[in-house]
Amino acid sequence: MNIHPLDLCKTGLQDITTLMNDYKCVRSPTFLIGLLFVVFQLWIILNPQQAMFERPVHLSFALVLLFLHRPLTSQRLSLWFRRTVDLTCITGTLVVCFYYLFAFERLTTRMENVSPILTEDLVVGVGLILLLLEGARRAVGWVLVAVLGTFIAYGFFGSFLPGWLAFRGFSLDAAIEITTMTTAGVLGITTSTSVGFIFYFILFGSLYSAVGGGQLFIDLAIRAAGRSTGGTAKAAVISSSLMGSISGSAVANVVSTGVLTIPMMIRTGFRSHRAAAIEAIASTGGQLMPPVMGVAAFIMAEMLSVPYIEIALAGLIPALAFYFALFLIVDFSARKDGVRALSKEEVDAVPPLGPRLHLLIPPLVLIILLISGKSAPYSALIASLACLIAPFVRRSTWIGPKEIVFGLFDAPKQAADVAVPIAAIGLVIAVAVQSNLALKFASSLVGLAEGSILLSLCLAIMGCVVMGMGLPTVAAYIIGAVLFVPALQELGISPLSAHFFIFYYCVLSMITPPVGLASFAAAAVGKAPVMATSWSAFGLSLAAFFIPLGFVFDPAILWVGDLRSILISGAALFLATALWGIALGGWCFGTLSTLFRLTIGGAAIIGMVAPFGSIWWFLTSCGGLGLVVYTVLFKQLRTN
Numbered sequence: 001m002n003i004h005p006l007d008l009c010k011t012g013l014q015d016i017t018t019l020m021n022d023y024k025c026v027r028s029p030t031f032l033i034g035l036l037f038v039v040f041q042l043w044i045i046l047n048p049q050q051a052m053f054e055r056p057v058h059l060s061f062a063l064v065l066l067f068l069h070r071p072l073t074s075q076r077l078s079l080w081f082r083r084t085v086d087l088t089c090i091t092g093t094l095v096v097c098f099y100y101l102f103a104f105e106r107l108t109t110r111m112e113n114v115s116p117i118l119t120e121d122l123v124v125g126v127g128l129i130l131l132l133l134e135g136a137r138r139a140v141g142w143v144l145v146a147v148l149g150t151f152i153a154y155g156f157f158g159s160f161l162p163g164w165l166a167f168r169g170f171s172l173d174a175a176i177e178i179t180t181m182t183t184a185g186v187l188g189i190t191t192s193t194s195v196g197f198i199f200y201f202i203l204f205g206s207l208y209s210a211v212g213g214g215q216l217f218i219d220l221a222i223r224a225a226g227r228s229t230g231g232t233a234k235a236a237v238i239s240s241s242l243m244g245s246i247s248g249s250a251v252a253n254v255v256s257t258g259v260l261t262i263p264m265m266i267r268t269g270f271r272s273h274r275a276a277a278i279e280a281i282a283s284t285g286g287q288l289m290p291p292v293m294g295v296a297a298f299i300m301a302e303m304l305s306v307p308y309i310e311i312a313l314a315g316l317i318p319a320l321a322f323y324f325a326l327f328l329i330v331d332f333s334a335r336k337d338g339v340r341a342l343s344k345e346e347v348d349a350v351p352p353l354g355p356r357l358h359l360l361i362p363p364l365v366l367i368i369l370l371i372s373g374k375s376a377p378y379s380a381l382i383a384s385l386a387c388l389i390a391p392f393v394r395r396s397t398w399i400g401p402k403e404i405v406f407g408l409f410d411a412p413k414q415a416a417d418v419a420v421p422i423a424a425i426g427l428v429i430a431v432a433v434q435s436n437l438a439l440k441f442a443s444s445l446v447g448l449a450e451g452s453i454l455l456s457l458c459l460a461i462m463g464c465v466v467m468g469m470g471l472p473t474v475a476a477y478i479i480g481a482v483l484f485v486p487a488l489q490e491l492g493i494s495p496l497s498a499h500f501f502i503f504y505y506c507v508l509s510m511i512t513p514p515v516g517l518a519s520f521a522a523a524a525v526g527k528a529p530v531m532a533t534s535w536s537a538f539g540l541s542l543a544a545f546f547i548p549l550g551f552v553f554d555p556a557i558l559w560v561g562d563l564r565s566i567l568i569s570g571a572a573l574f575l576a577t578a579l580w581g582i583a584l585g586g587w588c589f590g591t592l593s594t595l596f597r598l599t600i601g602g603a604a605i606i607g608m609v610a611p612f613g614s615i616w617w618f619l620t621s622c623g624g625l626g627l628v629v630y631t632v633l634f635k636q637l638r639t640n
Contacts, residue, residue, distance in 0.1 A: 029068055030065060030068045030069050030409075030413070031405075031408075031409050033061065033064055033065055033068065033412075034065055034408065034409060034411070034412030034413060035408060035412075036061070037061040037062075037065065037412040037415070037416075038203065038408060038411065038412060040057060040058070040061060041058070041195075041199050041200070041203075042381075044195070045200070045377055045378070045381060050104060050105075050108050051108075051183050051187070051192070052100065052104040052107045052108045052183070052187065053100070053101070053104045054195050055183070055187040055191045055192065055195055056096070056097060056100035056101075056104070056187060057097060057100070057101070058191065058194065058195045058199075058419065059186070059187070059191055059194075059419060059420070059423050060093050060094070060096060060097035060100075061412075061416070062135075062194075062415065062416040062419035062420050062423075063089075063093040063096075063131055063132075063135050063416070063420060064090055064093050064094070065412055065413060065416040066135050066138060066139060066416045066417065066420050067086055067089045067090050067093070067135070067138070068086075068090070069413050069416075070138040070139065071083075071086045072085055072086055089131060089134060089135075092127050092130075092131055093131055095124070095127070096124055096127060096128050096131065099120065099124045103120075103121075107181055107182075110181075112177065112181075112182055113177075117173045117176065117177055117181070121176060121177075121180075121181060122172065122173070122176050124180070125176035125177075125179065125180035125181065126176065128180050128186065129152075129179065129180065129186070129427070132186060132420065132423060132424040132427075133145055133148060133149075133424065135420035135421075135424070136148065136420060136421045136424040139416075139417050139420050139421050140421050140471070140472050140475070143471055144421060144424070144425075144471055144472075144475055147428070147471070147475075147479070148424055148425075148427055148428065151427060151428045151431045151432070152427060152431070154431060154435070154437070155169065155170045155175055155431040155434075155435065156169055156170060156175065157169060158435055164440045164443070164444055165437075165440070167435045167436065167437075170434070170435075178430050178434050179426070179427055179430045179431075184426075184429075184430055184433070184434075185426045185427060185429070185430040186423045186424065186426040186427060186430075187423075187426065188426045188429060188430070189299070189302050189303065189426070189429070190299065190422040190423055190425055190426045190429070190478060191419070191422070191423045191426060192302060193298045193299050193301075193302045193422070194415070194418060194419040194422060194423065196377055197298035197301070197302075197308065197376055197377055197380075198295050198298055198415065198418055198419070199415045199419075200376075200377045200380035200381050200384070201292055201298070201376075201380045202411055202414045202415045202418065203380070203381075203384050203411045203415070204246070204292075204362070204366065204380045204381075204383050204384045204387065205246045205292070205411075205414075206407045206408075206410045206411035206414060207384050207387040207388065207404075207407040207408075207411065208246060208362055208363070208383075208387050209246075209256070209407070209410075210387075210399075210403045210404070210406050210407030210410070211359065211387050211388075211390070211391050211397075211399050211403055211407070212356065212359055212391070212397065213246070213359050213360075213362065213363070213387070214243050214246075214256060214257070216353070216356050216359050216360070217238075217239045217242040217243050217257075218235070218239040218243075218257060218260055218261070219350045219351060219353060219356075220238075220239070220242075220353060221234070221235035221236070221237075221238035221239035221242070222235045222239075222342070222347060222350050223347060223350055223353055224238065225238060226341065226342035226346070226347045226350075227341050227342060227344070227347055228331075228341055229331065229334050229335050229339065229340075229341055230268075230270075230330050230331055230333070230334025230335070230339050230341070231268075231341045231342050232261065232264045232265040232267070232268045232270070232342060233265050233270060233275070233278050233330040233334060233339075234327060234330055234331065235261065235264070236257070236258075236261035236262075236264075236265060236275075236278055236279050236282055237278065237282045237323065237326055237327055237330060239257055239261065240253055240254075240257050240258075240261070240279060240282035240283045240285075240286060241282060241285060241286050241289050241323055242286075242289075243256065243257050243283075243286065244282070244283050244284070244285065244286010244287060244289065245286045245289040245290065245291065245292050245293065246286075246292055246363065250280075250283050250284040250286070250287060250473070250507075250510045250511075250517070250518040251283075251510075251517055251518055251521045252414075253283035253286055254279055254280060254283045254518050254521040254522045254525065255521055255525065257279070257283065258276075258279040258283070258521070258522055258525040258526070259525055261275075261279055262275045262276055262279050262522065262525050262526040263526070264342075265278065265279075266526065268339055268340050268341070268342060269334075269337070269338065269339040269340050270334075270339055271528075272526050272527060272528035272529075273523070273526075273528040273529050273532035273533045273536055274536055275526055275528070276519070276522035276523050276525065276526035276528040276533040276536075276537075277511075277519065277522065277533050277534075277536035277537035277539075277540055278330060278537075278540065279522045279525070279526070280510075280511050280516070280518045280519045280521070280522035280523075280533065280537040281326065281511055281518075281537045281540045281541045282323075282326065283518055283522075284507060284508065284510045284511050284518045284537075284541070285319065285322055285323060285326070285507075285541075285544065287473060287507045288315060288318065288319045288322065288504065288507055288544070289315070289319040289323070290312035290313070290315050290316050290319065291312050291363075291366060291367050291370055292312075292366075293311070293312060293315055294473055294474070294507060295418055295422070295473070295474045296473055296474045296477035296478070296503055296506065296507070297311050297312070297315070297503070298376070299422070299474060299477065299478060299481075300477075300481075300499050300500075300503060301376075303481060303499065304495055304496065304499060306496075307373075307375075307376075308370070308376040309370045309371065309373070309376070312370065313559045314496060314500060314558040314559050314560070315500070315558075316559065317557050317558070317559065317566075317569075317570040317573065318500075318504075318547050318548075318550075318551060318557060318558070318573070320574075321543075321547060321570070321573045321574050321577045322543055322544045322547060322577070324574060324577055324578065324581070325543040325577035325578070325580050325581045325584075326540060326543070326581075327581070328577075328578060328581025328582065328585060329540060329580075329581045329584045329585045330585075331581075331585065332581060332582060332584075332585020332586060332587040332588070333584075333585045333586060333587065335585075335587045336585065336586050336587040336591055355394055355396050355397065356394075356396075356397055358390055358393040358394060358397070359390055359391065359397065361386055361390040361393075362383045362384075362386040362387045362390055363383065365379075365382060365383045365386045366379055366380065366382075366383035369382060369383070387407075388404065391403075418474065421472060421474070421475055422474055422475065422478065425474075425475055425478045425479065428478070428479055428482065429478065429482055432482045432483070433482075438482050438483060438486055439486055441483050441486075441487070442483075442484075442486035442487035442489075442490055443487075443490075445459060445460075445484070445487040446487055446490050446491065453491050453492075453493070453552075456487060456488065456491055457488070457501070457549065457552065460480070460484040460487070460488065460501070460502065460505070461505050461545075463480065463483070463484060464476060464480045464484070464502055464505035464506045464509060465505055465508070465509045465512050466509075467479055467480060467506070467509070468505070468506045468507075468508075468509020468510065468512070469509055469512065469514070469515035469516075473506050473507050473509070473510060476506040476509060477502060477503055477506040477507075480502040480505075480506055481499060481502050481503075484498075484502055485498045485499055485502060488501065488502075493552055494555055494560070496555070496558055496560065497551055497552050497555050497558060498552075500548065500551060500558060501548045501551075501552055504544065504547070504548040505545075505548065508541055508544055508545060511534065511537040511538060511541055512534075512538055513531065513534040513535055513538055514531070514534070516534045516537065516538070518537070519533050519534040519537045519538075520533075520534070522537070539584070540584075542580075542584070543577050543580050543581075543584075543608070546580075546605055546608040546609060547573070547577075547608055549608070549609040550573060550576075550608045550609050550610075550611075553609065553610070553611050554569050554611035554612060556568075556569035556570075556612075557569050557570060557573055568612055569611070569612045572607070572612035573608060575607065575625065576604050576605075576607030576608040577604070577608065579600050579601075579603055579604035579607060579624045579625065579628065580601065580604035580605070580608070582597075582600055582628060583597045583598075583600040583601035583604055584597075584601065588628060596627075599624075599627065600624050600627065600628065602620075603620040603623060603624030603627075604620075604624060606620040607620045607624065
């Protein structure tokens with residue numbers, strides 16, 4: 001059917017008029033400022049500016065958006081007081097923004113510890129820190145504010161502490177200069193990553209979901225695995241790994257995909273807490289899965305000063321091995337428990353995939369550009385443009401202004417929710433580095449572990465999991481990287497392995513009892529017991545808890561070294577995770593005994609941790625594989 005361009009324009013204008021009348025978001029200050037935020041980000045990627053110009057403006061947009069879409073709601077406060085506080089915060093942010101706009105040349109050329117600090121520098125600096133604390137409270141809660149307050153107090157009162165914790169402390173002038181007047185504090189590496197990486201990937205994820213990409217992932221997974229045993233759980237694992245990689249947020253992924261996958265799993269025979277746990281760990285693992293991974297991965301690239309594609313490539317084998325183990329666990333446990341597959345009618349009820357497969361073009365564009373060596377923000381921006389073009393390949397998937405508006409309405413808000421907390425964490429980095437706390441903490445940790453690599457790793461694991469219980473992944477990772485990575489490097493662990501080690505456990509803290517935010521979200525969606533869900537998700541994720549120990553002792557798993565070593569080490573890891581899947585699933589051509597499962601599980605753990613080629617690897621992995629083969633053959637002979 002031919003459509004005249006004028007008719008298309010008329011249809012578009014009618015859609016816009018309908019939006020203006022029916023969708024208040026278009027007329028809201030949040031949408032308008034968010035749109036300006038997007039325009040600003042597009043401008044600076046085409047016309048890069050000075051760091052002391054880009055970062056404060058980016059942060060100002062984020063703060064204003066955060067105060068607009070997360071206003072004070074406490075009913076204990078009067079409406080007048082709440083609105084006054086919100087307006088004061090927005091006005092204060094604008095004052096801060098204008099200060100940096102007029103002073104950025106002076107701030108760029110001044111000499112730290114030499115140039116004078118003006119009164120307005122102090123006033124604006126204190127104001128910015130207070131605004132960031134309030135913004136962080138609204139975005140992620142009081143836990144992060146408490147952590148930030150602790151580090152601020154340490155910066156001023158460190159001289160009163162005993163032993164290695166003591167240092168002379170900062171004056172107000174020095175504290176403001178370090179944290180707000182240089183690119184080493186709140187305008188440092190965290191805000192730089194938000195400006196140059198995170199915003200564009202959030203924009204891509206939001207637009208891709210708005211044009212139907214997220215639904216396509218779910219439907220694709222159902223079509224691929226729905227008819228197999230435990231197919232609903234497999235579909236959840238596939239779709240959540242794909243969507244989680246794009247969204248980079250475990251909780252957001254649970255809420256978006258879990259509303260469909262969790263009830264579907266329950267309907268086919270999974271207990272509610274088990275279904276919620278499968279969704280929680282599958283969504284959490286999406287932050288480990290390239291090409292996008294989580295926000296913390298971009299921070300890691302900045303900290304290591306390497307292209308993001310190297311981080312994505314390093315994370316490929318561990319993430320695939322983890323999902324391979326999870327897929328086997330789901331399959332084997334479903335066979336053991338007699339969980340049914342989806343019927344042909346239920347699978348056929350999913351809309352046809354063929355007319356929508358072209359919606360895979362945007363993520364394919366992203367992957368191809370990253371592999372070809374293009375910069376991460378450029379790749380994400382082009383992929384975002386592809387999101388607006390790909391739906392028009394077929395008439396059935398055409399989009400209108402509504403989908404674009406919803407994508408543009410959501411992306412800046414998500415970016416603000418990330419930008420403000422991680423900018424505030426710049427306070428932690430500045431205090432830890434300038435006070436020498438990071439190096440002193442590293443020396444203390446090494447001394448506590450008495451030089452033992454394994455004990456040091458265990459202490460770092462506990463620290464990351466405890467921090468992650470109350471903090472977002474990116475916040476926990478940044479603090480963990482500042483405190484623990486230097487200690488791990490002192491023990492001879494490479495920087496890439498050390499950062500990935502901390503990254504993994506901070507991600508896994510999202511499902512670790514007693515406080516696992518992704519598990520809690522999944523339990524709420526599935527109306528399941530919270531602690532039962534959390535413990536079940538923790539059990540399903542145990543393979544991911546052992547894999548980091550493997551790449552610490554065998555860096556080839558992180559794509560370091562020659563291709564032969566990488567492939568061999570990767571295959572060895574897959575073998576070990578397969579044994580773990582058999583042990584935890586409890587089924588291999590029949591139900592397995594407890595003793596057999598414990599034996600295979602122990603072999604799998606050692607196989608995941610021990611480097612390929614070591615005597616321990618051959619004894620456990622090869623021995624475990626031989627035991628499985630013997631058991632399968634024995635069962636087949638008895639059956640025949």
